[in-house]
Amino acid sequence: MAETFRASILLIYTGGTIGMKTNPETGALSPFDFNDMYEEFPYLKMLNVDISVLHFKPIDSSNVTPALWIELARLIRDSYASFDGFVVLHGTDTMAYSASALSFMIENLGKPVVFTGSQIPIGVLRTDGRENLITAIEIAAAKEGGRAVVPEVCIYFQNKLFRANRTTKHSAELLNAFRSDNYPALADVGVNIHYNEPFIRRAKEDSAPLRIATALETGIEIVKIFPGMRPETLGAMLRIPGVRGVVLETYGAGNAPTADWFVRAVGRAVERGTVVLNVTQCQGGSVSMDMYETGRRLQECGVVSGRDITTESAVTKLMYLLGQNWDGDRVRDMLGRSIRGEITV
Numbered sequence: 001m002a003e004t005f006r007a008s009i010l011l012i013y014t015g016g017t018i019g020m021k022t023n024p025e026t027g028a029l030s031p032f033d034f035n036d037m038y039e040e041f042p043y044l045k046m047l048n049v050d051i052s053v054l055h056f057k058p059i060d061s062s063n064v065t066p067a068l069w070i071e072l073a074r075l076i077r078d079s080y081a082s083f084d085g086f087v088v089l090h091g092t093d094t095m096a097y098s099a100s101a102l103s104f105m106i107e108n109l110g111k112p113v114v115f116t117g118s119q120i121p122i123g124v125l126r127t128d129g130r131e132n133l134i135t136a137i138e139i140a141a142a143k144e145g146g147r148a149v150v151p152e153v154c155i156y157f158q159n160k161l162f163r164a165n166r167t168t169k170h171s172a173e174l175l176n177a178f179r180s181d182n183y184p185a186l187a188d189v190g191v192n193i194h195y196n197e198p199f200i201r202r203a204k205e206d207s208a209p210l211r212i213a214t215a216l217e218t219g220i221e222i223v224k225i226f227p228g229m230r231p232e233t234l235g236a237m238l239r240i241p242g243v244r245g246v247v248l249e250t251y252g253a254g255n256a257p258t259a260d261w262f263v264r265a266v267g268r269a270v271e272r273g274t275v276v277l278n279v280t281q282c283q284g285g286s287v288s289m290d291m292y293e294t295g296r297r298l299q300e301c302g303v304v305s306g307r308d309i310t311t312e313s314a315v316t317k318l319m320y321l322l323g324q325n326w327d328g329d330r331v332r333d334m335l336g337r338s339i340r341g342e343i344t345v
């Protein structure tokens, strides 16, 4: 059971559906001002939490760029000592990317950073945003023995708390829009909040100072293969100037064509110094390149196994690692390790 104490939470609003309400005169959706939160939702006063609100210029999360992630990471670092936890309100479309990115950018996190949003605007009667907001705040405020219950970057949505870098938005329609196919929920929410203790990650050294990395490499691309892909399409994608990291989305357990043109194109990209990470197109399960000849050929070319990583996590992990000015061997080595619980090793 979490303890009773008065926590202070920083609520950061970045945009998305959760921040919309219906204008009673026009019927159109317009941004909601979270500074008026207590007037709109007086029941928030029932939470034993002091909430400070910070508004970013609201955007649809389709317009998110790494600049927002850097702003968020700096804000969390600069206000870290003043709050017990952080709640980030964000559009659902790219939430899994932003939350994964933050999980890599912030090192030695000892407090919760909970992303949430909604499928139905908060100012609409049937909204899912109200419950998502309240429970996200409760989770961000929860402490046990003086320590945060979930000191991770996570996503709370529709009764489930997931590790951020394990999530994917899987539905544009359902209220349970997010899934974490390869890792259990960190908490299940029903009448009570059940924390899944053994699966919650704690930074090795709780007392180590929080650090953030703000150098992110954006020379990344996702190459999703499909039957009938032309050699010149793949060749052109792998030779784009400035691309340093490729997320190669393959079939099943990391399989790709064994045709010479395919293997040669990938091999040449690796020789040129591009880091190629093999990620499965499947929602669940893992890449295991030594299972079939079709995977083994990629391994022989120097392609790195993404194991059970999500595409969102693969992209942002590459951005983070390649931004660190480490040499290729170190980057490849780190891709094979779980640095924030993003893969099963």
Ligand code: ASP
Pocket: 015, 016, 017, 018, 059, 060, 061, 062, 090, 091, 092, 093, 094, 117, 118, 119
């Ligand atoms: N397009 C919106 C966004 O991601 C969708 C949402 O918030 O659910 O900002």
